[in-house]
Amino acid sequence: MLPVVLAGGILIVRKLRRLDLVATFGVVALATILATTEPSQYATALTETLGSSPLLFFAFVMLTEPLTAPTTRWPRIAFAAIVGFLFAPNIHVGSLYFTPELALLTGNLFAYAVSPKGRFVLTLERIEQSAVDSYDFIFSSPRKLAFQAGQYLEWTLGLDRSDNRGNRRYFTVASAPTEQSIRLGVKFYPQSSAFKQMLGTMKPGSTIHASQLAGDFTLPANPETKIAFLAGGIGITPFRSMLQYLIDSREKRPIVVLYGAETRQDIAYRDVLGEARRELGIRTVFAVARGPSAASIPATSTRA
Structure with a gap:
């Protein structure tokens, strides 16, 4: 069974991106076992731990459950060590x-003590198109969502017909902490998942559940740190959140945005990029794969 557990466990860890969690747990567990074992019994202890104990299944399956583990890196590592x-x-x-x-x-x-609390029921206010086949779903919340620009939420929808991807997704919060509404930016494809199909049918007044606020992909604490934002298509959503936050806060930072897109029509959030250029001097360099260059986009620098 060991090869099966290893193969399945590696797939789970890769899917959830929790290598830091599993590795920390494994190192601390094995070190503690050896530290509390007579040196003459090391070989037996390791053989039994890896071959007969539930350590691997425990690490790959039980420890990585998203609903019970901390959502940010250092609390997650502390959780694994404990x-x-x-x-x-x-x-x-x-x-x-x-x-x-x-x-x-x-x-x-421990995870409960250090993790953000609460599940938010968000109500759809309106939908805005940000680029070709890309839309922003703008929600109101009955209570304030405290987050850092660049963090993400787990979004849950009730589905009439589910598929193998389920009814939950992790998406970046595209709005800034300084904005009143909660913004979700999504690109739709011809063969979208059941989740996106249901999302596409939402009307103003419809609700969605959001929870599990997490993410360490945030602005550096030092405002003098030089940064290059590298994004493609709708993947610019975390940078939209950061740029809007900096605009609202009137905070200048040494940032350049490198933004790739298939065509000019795939470029999202031109208004925010333009305002960041005008107000903060943040330059955007575009790389467009097909069609005319992005040279006519105002208040930005371009490269085709």
């Missing part, structure tokens, strides 16, 4: 010896 330490069979408090279940429960309590 669970890894308590996973070792010789760890105990008085007469209470920790089991994998108790180790995970303790880690979950």
